[in-house]
Amino acid sequence: MKPEWKAFLQNDGAEFSDGDSVASFGNPERERRVTTSGNVICDLSHYGLIAIYGEDAPSFLQSQFSNDIQLVDAQHSQLSSYCTPKGRMLANFQIFQRKETYLLRLPGTLLETILKRLQMYVLRSQVTLEDASASLVRIGVSGPDASSMLREALGFPVPEQINETSTQNDITVVKLSGCHPRYEVYGLLEPIQDLWNRLNVHCAPVGSDCWGLLNVLAGIPVIQPATSEAFVPQMANMELISGVSFKKGCYPGQEIVSRMQYLGNLKRRMYRIHITADQADPGDAIISDEKGENTPVGQVVESYPDPNGGLAGLAVLQISATEASRKLRLKDNKSSKIKLETLPYSLTDSNPE
Missing domain, CATH: 3.30.1360.120 (Probable tRNA modification gtpase trme; domain 1)
Known part of the structure; x- marks a missing residue:
């Protein structure tokens, strides 16, 4: 500066x-x-x-x-x-x-x-x-x-x-x-x-x-050092926010990114969440009551203080762990609770160019 x-x-x-x-x-x-x-x-x-x-x-x-x-x-x-x-x-x-x-x-x-x-x-x-x-x-x-x-x-x-x-x-x-x-x-x-x-x-x-809060509300992920190399672009919804081209030529990882798009084997997605906690850092593990303490089902991408209390954040989660009956929390905070919020775009609008 x-x-x-x-x-x-x-x-x-x-x-x-x-x-x-x-x-x-x-x-x-x-x-x-x-x-x-x-x-x-x-x-x-x-x-x-x-x-x-x-x-x-x-x-x-x-x-x-x-x-x-x-x-x-x-x-x-x-x-x-x-x-x-x-x-x-x-x-x-x-x-x-x-x-x-x-x-x-x-x-x-x-x-x-x-x-x-x-x-x-x-x-x-x-x-x-x-x-x-x-x-x-x-x-x-x-x-x-x-x-x-x-x-x-x-x-x-x-x-x-x-x-x-x-x-x-x-x-x-x-x-x-x-x-x-x-x-x-x-x-x-x-x-x-x-x-x-x-x-x-x-x-x-x-x-x-x-x-950062405005990025979260817009559903725009920002990769930080703690989450570098953690996600394929589709896991962080990059193709849904015009961050990936499937028409261009080769680049590092292109074959894997394209295969995931066309074979439809994506098992994790990014969701907007609310966390009842004072702090959650990028990369923090998220667990569900079903899979237990030792089996994380996702990671925090980013989170920031919510004007209404708690934290507003983005997290990459196993799609299967987002069913309504599953209870999610931060792995290292037993009193925390995680609730899914609505993204400003659909998770089903993934159409290759």
Whole structure:
């Protein structure tokens, strides 16, 4: 995080937790409530950026990721993932284009690992990969009035459809799915400071957990270090949220991902859950009363404090363990209870392209 940006946020009341993550702006409980009902702005410095550019960048990325990079241009971003040869996701990310450079937005905790792995496969390709986290300031904007407020503050139209992007006046806007219109905005320090001040008149600044909560409510998984290599893309519903292409050529794990899609042997899916507990970390085991303590039936993907108490989360579970009669809880918390919630998309709409 740029020191000037951090100082700017601290002057606005930001309280930081570990590293560059904003914990809150002084009232976490109120911030959670307004996140699901009102207009909010959020610093996204807990995400990192990997820049990929050069003559061979499109072909290189096409050979590495689960989605069709040919569909990414100045007006279109996409969700995608990077898999092991066994089809397990090392990471997933939003990828967009800015000034002929591809940018991968992913958790900062995974950036170094993914960057090093990608660099191993460059070989003779004319492509450069680098950590671009310090080059652009990034914020999130969400709420019922986010589109109109952002348009007025920027002075140019903002994307209307999910995953559409636009860049004007050196500011890039990416529209994401959410319970309200939701955007990520990227730019240089001073323009983003000015934008923050304009939006702050009608938006509530919130901590990074609130942006995570919005991902959960949208059913968008974010792979963390604890869940890296844990899930094939379909287990985390990536093909249901346009994160996998079944028409493109080969990439690491492609054969396994395609076989799972066409043979229909998927036994685990990602579900939205509510947990009666104070904490549940990525990778935490979930058990059912039927199978007992020693046989986990799933894992937590992520969870965040719910405005109504407990935790709102996403979890990959054995499909057979989600029947109404099964009681689920965290393996290491005997008093916890897990209830299935409704996702904003159907789990049965998986149609290969």
